[in-house]
Amino acid sequence: MTHTLLPTTVVGSYPQPDWLVRRDLLSKSVPRVRVDIWRVEAPYLEQAQDDATLLAIRDMERAGIDIITDGEIRRESYSNRFATALEGIDTEKPGIVRARTGHETPVPRVTARIKRTRAVEVRDMEFLRRNTDRVAKITLPGPFTMAQQAINEFYTDADEMVMDYAAAVNAEVRDLEKAGADVIQLDEPWLRNDPDAAKRIAVKAINRALEGLKVPTIVHLCFGYAALVSGEHKSTGYSFLPELANCTAQQISIEAAQPKLDLAVLKELAPKKILLGVLDLSSKTAETPEDVAARIRAGLKVVPADRLIPAPDCGMKYMSRDLAFAKLKALADGAAIVRAELGGR
Numbered sequence: 001m002t003h004t005l006l007p008t009t010v011v012g013s014y015p016q017p018d019w020l021v022r023r024d025l026l027s028k029s030v031p032r033v034r035v036d037i038w039r040v041e042a043p044y045l046e047q048a049q050d051d052a053t054l055l056a057i058r059d060m061e062r063a064g065i066d067i068i069t070d071g072e073i074r075r076e077s078y079s080n081r082f083a084t085a086l087e088g089i090d091t092e093k094p095g096i097v098r099a100r101t102g103h104e105t106p107v108p109r110v111t112a113r114i115k116r117t118r119a120v121e122v123r124d125m126e127f128l129r130r131n132t133d134r135v136a137k138i139t140l141p142g143p144f145t146m147a148q149q150a151i152n153e154f155y156t157d158a159d160e161m162v163m164d165y166a167a168a169v170n171a172e173v174r175d176l177e178k179a180g181a182d183v184i185q186l187d188e189p190w191l192r193n194d195p196d197a198a199k200r201i202a203v204k205a206i207n208r209a210l211e212g213l214k215v216p217t218i219v220h221l222c223f224g225y226a227a228l229v230s231g232e233h234k235s236t237g238y239s240f241l242p243e244l245a246n247c248t249a250q251q252i253s254i255e256a257a258q259p260k261l262d263l264a265v266l267k268e269l270a271p272k273k274i275l276l277g278v279l280d281l282s283s284k285t286a287e288t289p290e291d292v293a294a295r296i297r298a299g300l301k302v303v304p305a306d307r308l309i310p311a312p313d314c315g316m317k318y319m320s321r322d323l324a325f326a327k328l329k330a331l332a333d334g335a336a337i338v339r340a341e342l343g344g345r
Contacts, residue, residue: 005305005342006296006335007066008328009275011220011253012078012139012185013315014056014071015324020048026318031077032107032149033094034084049074050127057132059325064332067135067183067309070128078187078315079141079149085120086168088112088154095151108150110161116168122179129180138181142188142219143169143205144198149190159201166208177215185218185253186210192223195239202240206247218275219244220253222314237261242268251275255313257295258282266302274303277313278334279327286326292334305342310335 021037031037040048056071075081084091094106125138143165147158155161173184186209191198210217221238237259244252245268253275256263266274278295279287292310299308310331316324 004066004339006339007135007309008064008332008335009067009137009309009311010060010065010069010071010328011222011275011277011312011315012069012072012137012187013075013317014059014069014073015316015319015321016071016073017052017055017321020052020073026076029103029105031080032083032105033080034091035076035080037076053124053127054131057128059321060328061132061134063325063328064336065134065328066332067137068128068132069137069139070124072139072315072317074124078139078317079146082120082140082169082172083108083146083149085116085118086165087115087117088164089114089150095153097151110150110152110154112154114161114164114168116171119175120172122172122175125176125179125181135182136180137183137185137218138176139185139187139220140169140172140176142186143209144202145188145190148193158197162201162205163208166205169209170211173210173213177213181215183216183218184210184213185220186249187220189220189222191221191240192238198240199243203243203247206244206249210248216251217249218251218253219247219249220275222255222277223259238265241265245269245272251309253277253311256299257313263299263302266299271307273307273309274299275309275311276303278310279312279331281313281316281319281327284323286323287330287334289330289333289337292330293337296334296338300338 025037038045053070053073056073060068088110090109090111095109097105097107121140128136143162146165147162152158152161176184191202251273252269256277257280276299278292296310
């Protein structure tokens, strides 16, 4: 891990180039099942994804970000690539979940016991490791979120399904650590979807998913992509946050800038390190370094500098590449301002 004071990072995703994906298919919802968003034909797709991943890596490096990812360039969404690769999932006949708005979303159907039978993201991690000397983070969906995004047609005990997802994640993260991951992050935004179930099983599942790892680990929470969840529908507080003080992940990543989160809640997460969202991804203009510095200073009123990691609120997948880069540059420059004020490097 980097020993820089206030090291900057990304949450996970970075914009995929327009020549690689059809944005019209991405703009309506976050895919839960496999969706053919790719503009490049199958024989050339992996090569194209590798090239786009290199662009993402270099953008993060040029912006000055300390802890980078592969940009999740090969994924249709943060969760569906791993979730649909597991045994026990019917990928041919997805189920349908109807939202209160009437919008229908295809989701995985669990028709047998959940098992991980092959590596899913290991090549992604190996590629990232070969192509950067920065601290390298890999992300994957958490067990609770995957269970919430599926229709259970097999388990009589829903908590047993969550724990089988956790075992599958654990098999993957152990291989990701061997492949060179410096940091591993679980995305668990759906902890907010069913707080009662989360309080019953989420921490146990997260701990099982991260069992045996030696590298630093993170749990990420948010209120949904800014491009898809408008301000009036954004929550301003987490229904499940203090409970994560009891999980084995050393770091908690939270969305704070757009919802103007009351940062006093972070006191309840001591002694965890906090990835603090200081980039509002709903804004169509980039923050200035001074904007970022002010948000970091607000965080430092609650969290000591050696436990604060400035970050975007969420993944940057739905933004333009120019805007995403400008925001990351402001993030790095804003952190540098505060670092200098603290006498750090």
